[in-house]
Amino acid sequence: MSIDIRNITKRFPGYTALAGISLKVGTGELVALLGPSGCGKTTLLRIIAGLETADAGSIILEDRDTTNLPAREKKVGFVFQHYALFRRLNVFENVAFGLNVLPRSSRPRKKEIRERVLHLLGLVQMEWSIDRYPSQLSGGQRQRVALARALAVNPKVLLLDEPFSALDAKVRLELRRWLRKLHDEIHVTSIFVTHDQEEALELADRIVVINKGRIEQQGTPQEVYDHPANTFVYNFLGNVNVFHGRIRDGKVMVGGHHIEAQEKLNGHEEKTGQAFIRPHEIGVSRIRSSDNDMPGIIRDIRLMGSQIGLELESAGFEHPIEVEIPRETWSNLGLDRGDEVFITLDKVKVFTGDYEI
Amino acid sequence: MPPFSTNRKHILPGFGLSMGYTVFYLSAIVIVPLATIVIGTFRMDPQAFIGTVTAPRVLASCRLSLTTALLAALCDSVFGFLAAWTLVRYRFPGRKILDALVDIPFALPTAVAGICFATLYSPVGWIGQLLAAKGIQLINTPTGIVIALIFIGFPFVVRTLQPVLSELEPEIEESARSLGATRWQTFRRVLFPHLFPSLLTGATLSFARGIGEYGSVIFIAGNLPYKTEIAPLMIMSKLDQFDYDGASAVAFMLLIASFTMLLMLNAVQRWQEKASH
Numbered sequence: 001m002s003i004d005i006r007n008i009t010k011r012f013p014g015y016t017a018l019a020g021i022s023l024k025v026g027t028g029e030l031v032a033l034l035g036p037s038g039c040g041k042t043t044l045l046r047i048i049a050g051l052e053t054a055d056a057g058s059i060i061l062e063d064r065d066t067t068n069l070p071a072r073e074k075k076v077g078f079v080f081q082h083y084a085l086f087r088r089l090n091v092f093e094n095v096a097f098g099l100n101v102l103p104r105s106s107r108p109r110k111k112e113i114r115e116r117v118l119h120l121l122g123l124v125q126m127e128w129s130i131d132r133y134p135s136q137l138s139g140g141q142r143q144r145v146a147l148a149r150a151l152a153v154n155p156k157v158l159l160l161d162e163p164f165s166a167l168d169a170k171v172r173l174e175l176r177r178w179l180r181k182l183h184d185e186i187h188v189t190s191i192f193v194t195h196d197q198e199e200a201l202e203l204a205d206r207i208v209v210i211n212k213g214r215i216e217q218q219g220t221p222q223e224v225y226d227h228p229a230n231t232f233v234y235n236f237l238g239n240v241n242v243f244h245g246r247i248r249d250g251k252v253m254v255g256g257h258h259i260e261a262q263e264k265l266n267g268h269e270e271k272t273g274q275a276f277i278r279p280h281e282i283g284v285s286r287i288r289s290s291d292n293d294m295p296g297i298i299r300d301i302r303l304m305g306s307q308i309g310l311e312l313e314s315a316g317f318e319h320p321i322e323v324e325i326p327r328e329t330w331s332n333l334g335l336d337r338g339d340e341v342f343i344t345l346d347k348v349k350v351f352t353g354d355y356e357i
Numbered sequence: 358m359p360p361f362s363t364n365r366k367h368i369l370p371g372f373g374l375s376m377g378y379t380v381f382y383l384s385a386i387v388i389v390p391l392a393t394i395v396i397g398t399f400r401m402d403p404q405a406f407i408g409t410v411t412a413p414r415v416l417a418s419c420r421l422s423l424t425t426a427l428l429a430a431l432c433d434s435v436f437g438f439l440a441a442w443t444l445v446r447y448r449f450p451g452r453k454i455l456d457a458l459v460d461i462p463f464a465l466p467t468a469v470a471g472i473c474f475a476t477l478y479s480p481v482g483w484i485g486q487l488l489a490a491k492g493i494q495l496i497n498t499p500t501g502i503v504i505a506l507i508f509i510g511f512p513f514v515v516r517t518l519q520p521v522l523s524e525l526e527p528e529i530e531e532s533a534r535s536l537g538a539t540r541w542q543t544f545r546r547v548l549f550p551h552l553f554p555s556l557l558t559g560a561t562l563s564f565a566r567g568i569g570e571y572g573s574v575i576f577i578a579g580n581l582p583y584k585t586e587i588a589p590l591m592i593m594s595k596l597d598q599f600d601y602d603g604a605s606a607v608a609f610m611l612l613i614a615s616f617t618m619l620l621m622l623n624a625v626q627r628w629q630e631k632a633s634h
Contacts, residue, residue, distance in 0.1 A: 071531070072538060075537075078532060086533070
């Protein structure tokens, strides 16, 4: 079931949550809506689900305009951030809820409902919990039950509103991978909202970056990460060093240094611009290998697990430069605080003009 | 470590003082007065005790108190539920004032309420006039008692339901809706089960209060023996006749009734909690 979102606008008193968003989601796709809190991503999800009404625009599910359908007729599965399980019902009754409220004519028989619920609980690996109450389950388990409950009614579309953000880091990671696997098995068209770029990068087929009610960029995780369309996306997807400088003759001038940009910069007149480079894209060595290398002094070393974070000070740069190198490189080079190193910045990406970050 | 070891250190200071205070206070205010009734009853000759509590007039009064209190509690459950729902769910001008008005039955001297009812429902009162024209009389009837008790018990239901209602997350209803439930199904299958324990608590409190209510009832009841004489009034009239033993025998019966109510309420609450915790 494909979703076609056309020019959705939603204003709340005081601010615009969605300023005309259009988006197509293909059948069986798993799409992440990624953005900072308050960017409108949850509002968009709620409008698709019919829990909120749009001021303008339309939502087409497959070939049917469902913009003004009430939530109960949309046949959309919704998973909430805080699970929203029915506390007075046990796990079985929770999952069976959507089937039990069907009109008598279309309601499956008791035995079929039971089979379906057991099948779904098997799918989310929660068969053992059938008689438990939500309060007896952990957060991750509750969210799995909530997912089974949403899937019970055979939704055409599955919407997940920050489904893992209330869980602790380890469970979050586990559930994330498990959801990806589940999606590969059942292939229901899904949209999930998140503010965690790692989650979006790891889980989604396609990422839609939203900011201030507008789409900044959409594409596969790789496209979005490797080729951010603008400074906002660059900033939002992971750590980044930003250098402000002037651009002339294809070179960026930052603090007296010339940095050669990867791509061709058009025009000869001088412009202001920003150069972006991710910490792990910076090369570090003990010896100067080209004229573009810049000297820097290590001010701080952080152990970050498999990576080592270095904080470098370099003449002419206002802010310290963040560098990430593999642990192996670090021990091979034998780096220590106060050492002088040379860094290569030739992977910088330059944006000209006054982008708002 | 034994549970009451004296050298056990408490993290919170002042356990001895506050526990002592609590025990003393409960003894002075609750346990000792109640004990006098129990002791007084047990000092009675068993024959006299049974004779007193099975006297037809006493039995009739107990029956009346229990049935009117029960009816009033049932009505309060409905009205209180609606009022709590309205006050929590909707925003309208004057909501704060209405909310404050709910407490009037708590704050008002019961005798004042009684006089109000008696005036209002008397055959020459505002409402009594209209009813009298249709041949209905409320004053001096059990129905009148029920009306007074509904008034008295109303805040119990509203005040126990309100916090639970306002803590109910909107997501619960939203998820029910997106699963295809109608408004009625959402209410019946999700909201009501959630609110039921508090509703039951409120109703029980208003029932227990109704059994013992005196001030507001006697003005409207007319106190006709065997017809509209409530149990607390029996105690009063026995005291008037210096029949202290008889009075405490009836009081003992009421005490038993209240205790049974509270125990049942506790049992139900525990059973409900087991289902959700």
